[in-house]
Structures are given as structure tokens and as C-alpha cells.
Amino acid sequence: MGENKKIFNEFPPVSTEKWEELIQKDLKGADYEKKLVWKTPDGLKINPYYREENLSGLEYLSVLPGVFPFIRGNKKDNAWEIRQDIIIDSIDEANSKAVNALAKGAHAITFSTKNIEFKKQAEFSLLIKGINLEKTPLHFISGKQSPIILNFLDEEIQKQNTCGEHSRTIDRNKINGSINLDCIGYLTTTGNFFESEEADFVQLKKAIFEAETKFPNFKLIAISGYSLHNAGSSIVQELAFSLAMGNEYLGRLTELGLTADEILPHIHFNFAVGSSYFLEIAKLRAARLLWATLANAYKPHSQEATKAHIHSVTSYWNKTMYDPYVNLLRTTTEAMSSIIGGTDSLSVKPFDIGFKKSDEYSERIARNQQILLKEESFLDKINDPAAGSYYIENITNAIAEEAWKLFLSVESKGGYIVAFKQEFIQKEIHAVAQQRYLNIALRKDILLGTNQYPNTLEEAGKNLTLQCSQKRKEPFGNIIAPPIKHYRGAEAFEELRLKTEKHPGGKPSVFLLTFGNPAMRKARAGFSANLFNCAGFHVINNHGFKTIDEGVKESIKQKANIVVICSSDDEYAEIVPVIYEKLKGKTILVLAGYPKALVDNFRAMGLKHFIYRGCNVLEILQNIQKKLGL
Numbered sequence: 001m002g003e004n005k006k007i008f009n010e011f012p013p014v015s016t017e018k019w020e021e022l023i024q025k026d027l028k029g030a031d032y033e034k035k036l037v038w039k040t041p042d043g044l045k046i047n048p049y050y051r052e053e054n055l056s057g058l059e060y061l062s063v064l065p066g067v068f069p070f071i072r073g074n075k076k077d078n079a080w081e082i083r084q085d086i087i088i089d090s091i092d093e094a095n096s097k098a099v100n101a102l103a104k105g106a107h108a109i110t111f112s113t114k115n116i117e118f119k120k121q122a123e124f125s126l127l128i129k130g131i132n133l134e135k136t137p138l139h140f141i142s143g144k145q146s147p148i149i150l151n152f153l154d155e156e157i158q159k160q161n162t163c164g165e166h167s168r169t170i171d172r173n174k175i176n177g178s179i180n181l182d183c184i185g186y187l188t189t190t191g192n193f194f195e196s197e198e199a200d201f202v203q204l205k206k207a208i209f210e211a212e213t214k215f216p217n218f219k220l221i222a223i224s225g226y227s228l229h230n231a232g233s234s235i236v237q238e239l240a241f242s243l244a245m246g247n248e249y250l251g252r253l254t255e256l257g258l259t260a261d262e263i264l265p266h267i268h269f270n271f272a273v274g275s276s277y278f279l280e281i282a283k284l285r286a287a288r289l290l291w292a293t294l295a296n297a298y299k300p301h302s303q304e305a306t307k308a309h310i311h312s313v314t315s316y317w318n319k320t321m322y323d324p325y326v327n328l329l330r331t332t333t334e335a336m337s338s339i340i341g342g343t344d345s346l347s348v349k350p351f352d353i354g355f356k357k358s359d360e361y362s363e364r365i366a367r368n369q370q371i372l373l374k375e376e377s378f379l380d381k382i383n384d385p386a387a388g389s390y391y392i393e394n395i396t397n398a399i400a401e402e403a404w405k406l407f408l409s410v411e412s413k414g415g416y417i418v419a420f421k422q423e424f425i426q427k428e429i430h431a432v433a434q435q436r437y438l439n440i441a442l443r444k445d446i447l448l449g450t451n452q453y454p455n456t457l458e459e460a461g462k463n464l465t466l467q468c469s470q471k472r473k474e475p476f477g478n479i480i481a482p483p484i485k486h487y488r489g490a491e492a493f494e495e496l497r498l499k500t501e502k503h504p505g506g507k508p509s510v511f512l513l514t515f516g517n518p519a520m521r522k523a524r525a526g527f528s529a530n531l532f533n534c535a536g537f538h539v540i541n542n543h544g545f546k547t548i549d550e551g552v553k554e555s556i557k558q559k560a561n562i563v564v565i566c567s568s569d570d571e572y573a574e575i576v577p578v579i580y581e582k583l584k585g586k587t588i589l590v591l592a593g594y595p596k597a598l599v600d601n602f603r604a605m606g607l608k609h610f611i612y613r614g615c616n617v618l619e620i621l622q623n624i625q626k627k628l629g630l
Helices: 002-010 016-027 032-036 091-103 121-127 143-162 183-190 197-214 225-229 235-255 260-266 277-296 326-340 360-375 390-412 416-421 424-441 491-501 518-533 548-557 569-583 596-605 617-628
Strands: 081-087 108-112 138-141 177-179 221-224 267-273 310-314 345-347 509-514 538-540 562-566 588-592 609-611
Touching: 016 032, 081 091, 081 360, 091 108, 091 121, 091 360, 121 143, 138 143, 143 177, 143 197, 183 197, 183 221, 183 225, 183 235, 183 416, 197 235, 197 260, 221 225, 221 235, 225 235, 225 267, 235 260, 235 267, 235 277, 235 390, 235 416, 235 424, 260 267, 267 277, 267 326, 277 310, 277 326, 277 390, 310 326, 326 345, 326 360, 390 424, 416 424, 424 491, 424 617, 491 617, 509 518, 509 548, 518 538, 518 562, 518 588, 518 609, 518 617, 548 569, 562 569, 569 588, 569 596, 588 617, 609 617
Parallel strands: 081 108, 081 345, 108 138, 138 177, 221 267, 267 310, 310 345, 509 538, 509 562, 562 588, 588 609
Antiparallel strands: none
């Protein structure tokens, strides 16, 4: 112990004031907030560091796992349900996939019925053939078909109990799973209710009443936060609007005569988890805190009922068609955020989901990502490992505060449905989504392999078709309000590159005319090559020309569609007019850099294209493609 004291004496405590003095000294007059404070799309300010003193005032820090308000998780360990999601195209194939997935490590199955309509009991029986209903949670993304699915499940249990296949009766209390009888989520993505606003809530009340005896542990009400995320919403918006949806269900159904104790066990949250690693951990922690607080206001008999049951799904918004194996890195960190944040269940989407129908290979990898995190990283053993982190505790609190403010704004307008009809929800999400798209265009946000460092050997356009926007269905009929639309952030860049790859005349060529200062020409040539590779152009790099005439002659010889001048700002005043005169009308000229003192003169001369750090890469490439007739 004495030795330990000596060690601590060697490292005396340093006050915040001393740290700040040193930081200001290192900044050498630069703006502290601009340089070191990160601003999220929600406007949250994330400090460069946090200390123990930043935890003062956070009342929930002493709360244990499994204790209200459940910020540290709903249970004593961190075990989660590994789900395998299956889109039903063929019933036989879907059943085979489900049985195989359960044998290979999945705990539960999610069936999506978006491509099929169940009409017969026999079809449903075939779908779940060979699945132990007492041991395997079954989840259905079934929308309008949810009541039918529940009826078929009820009939299947009766059938199995009477046909003699089992030595004992199936215990309905052991049947676990969910459906998404989510009329509010349907309104959000289609602009309409299933039938009508009044009829949908009456139908939901009826389903809850029937489930009390038939499926007491089946969750019927899905809060589809991931739909908001995949439309480009921020973390705070996804959380706040999900809370508002949940409050809408509680308010409407209690008005119809149900109690909070009857409603709360049926609510489950479906959140997307994106690539902001620590923020996503904090989001799930904040979600449990806020939902427990909100649900408790409805005065259930037990605070156990206020637990937020959270299912996480890896983001669709940030997945890319090009360099698709980078998606594996994205889904791995997203899965880790979900698990460390204390999710109750998790679906990892296959890495190829954004551009083709997933196959056995990609589905197996997605499933194994979770198994590795469980069996080899032991993430199921430690509950709430983020607890006590100065950073994560502070951003948890910040997200909770901002989400609560936005939630109250929605409530002040009359609740989620009224706010949606007034287009408040849509406009809020659209504003953030537009900024996120702009950040990708400006390369403030990087999608590796798409808007930065693309793989030039890859030509996805020869065998793949861009999905999502090109196949997005417009709303039909008389809509109540405009729905939100799902996008992927990479789509615009992918469309650029696909146009280039599919161009009948072949890929346009970009000639890098490098001259002068060796360091600057090399740096700007590298920047230019990377930028034009994002659109799939063929880039011809050079080590540097001794004379301007030599560079010009070579560019003409190469029949370059585009010539990029790469040199230093000091040399541009002299060489740019010469190059422009020699090449005008023969090619598209681009200047690598933005020498402010010269730009106006260059524009007046006729030079229109400038590429530089912070430029709108997407807009520049789109304009050049138009000039080339792509």
C-alpha cells in the first residue's frame, strides 16, 4: 500500500483550469470551440474531454441494472436475442432459411411478409414447420396482415395440440415474439392508416384484448424508430419522435378503455443503430430512461411495466453499393453499440442489402457477427459496461434532455399524429437529412469507398442495379399527409458512378497535367485522382512535366475528356492562362485548388471548374457529367 502511495505522489491531480491553460497554449490563438468542440446534427456540443466533475447532478448514476428507470438495462446480465431476418418470397425457402439459421446460432426469427400475402392456414403452417414454438421467439413484420398472422398462429397452436405430434400441450405462456400492428408507423411511411384512424385503434384494442389469453407474452405494438433513421433523421429526432409515437398509443388506447398495465407489455421499440459509435450507445440508454419516466406517468401497478423493450437493427442509411465489404465494418461497430447500449434483441443486416438480394453467404456472415461478439468477445457477460464513463454518461444526459424537449414540442402540437398531419415531423427530419446529404457531398462525412478512396478496380454497374430510390414507390390514393422517404446516403454518388460505368462510349478520361512544385503537384494530383475516381472516371496520372507544352501535347495525345491542372498557387498566375489558351474548346479544364486572389480572373477568362478541400464534390462531378453528355 505504501508503494502505491508513492506512485500516486508521482502523478499529482491536475485541475481543469491547468488543462485548459495548456490547451489554449497549444491552440496558439485558434478558436477553441471551432477546433475542439464537435457539433452533432442535433446541435449537441461534444466537448474534447470530460472529467469526474462533469458527472455532478446526474441523479441516476447510482441506479443498478434492472432497477427503475432502467437506464443501465432491463436485466441483471447483458444477454440479447440474436435475430435472423427473413423476407418471405417463397414459403418453402423462408422455412428452410429459418430452420437452418436456428441450427447455426440464431435465437429468434423475424419474418417479413412485404412480398407475400397469406391466405391459407396451410401456408402459415408450412412457414413455421420444424420450429419449436415454445423455444423460438417468432417476430413478424406484417403490417396490415398482422391480425391474420395472429389468427393463423392461434390455429397452429390448436392444431399441434390436437394432432398427436406432441407428447404435451403447448404452453401459450411460453410463446414469445411480436408483430408490428403499427398504424402510426404505417402512416409515417405511406401517408395513410391501414383502414382509418378510428378503425385502426379499435382493431388494435381488440388484438390486445384477445392476446391477453392467447398470447400473453406476444408484443403487438411496434414503435418503428428505424423508419425515421433510414429517412435521414438525427439520433435525437429518432428518439423523440419514437417517444411521441409511444405516447400516442398509450393516450389513444387508454381513451378506448384499456389500462396502462394492459398496454405497456405490448409495446416494443425498433431502433436503427448507425455508425456514431458512442452516441448510439448513449441513445439506447437514454431511450430506456425517457420511456420509463413517460410510462410511469400513466401509473401502472408496477414499475416493471415501464421497461422499454428495445430491438436494434443495423442502419440501412449508411450502407454502400461500392466497396461493399466496408459494410461489414459498419455493421460490426453498430452491433457493438447496440449490445453495449443494452439492447434486448438485435438484427444485423447483410452487407449486400443495399444493392442485391442477400444470399446464404452474406446472411451467414451477418449472423456470425453477433455470435462472435457473444461467444468470443463475451459482450453478454458485462451489464452496461459504459456505466460511469464521463463521456458516455454526459452524452446520454445530453441526448435525453434534447429528445425530451423535442418530444414536448410534438406534444404541444397535439401529439404525433396531429404533428405529422401538420407536416412538422417530415420537415424536421427533412432539414437534418438534407444537411447530412450535403455533408457527404462536401466530404465532411466520409463513406469509405464511395465519396472517398474508391476502389478503382471495382465495376459494380456491370452486374448490379442501384436499389432504393429508383425502385421507391410513390404514395398512392388520397394521402392524409406526405410520408417520409427512405434513402441511403451513398445513393447520389452511386448513381454518378453507375452512369460512368454504363456509358456506351466508355469511361471518360481525366488527364492530370502536373507541373512545377513537386510537393504541391503530387498532393493535388492525388486529391484530384481520388475525387474523379468517385465518379468512376479513368484517371491518367503523371509524375510531372518539364514544360507546359510537353504536358499539353501529352493530354491531346491521350484524347483526354478532362484535364486537371495540378501545381502550386504561386505558379498558377503564370501557367493557367497559357494552358487555357492551348486547350480551350478541346477539353474540360479543371483547376486543382482555389487561389482566392486569382479565381475571379480565371473565371472571367472562362475557367469554370475548381476542385479543392471543402468543395461540393457531388455537384462538381454531376456538372461535369452533364457537360460530357452522360
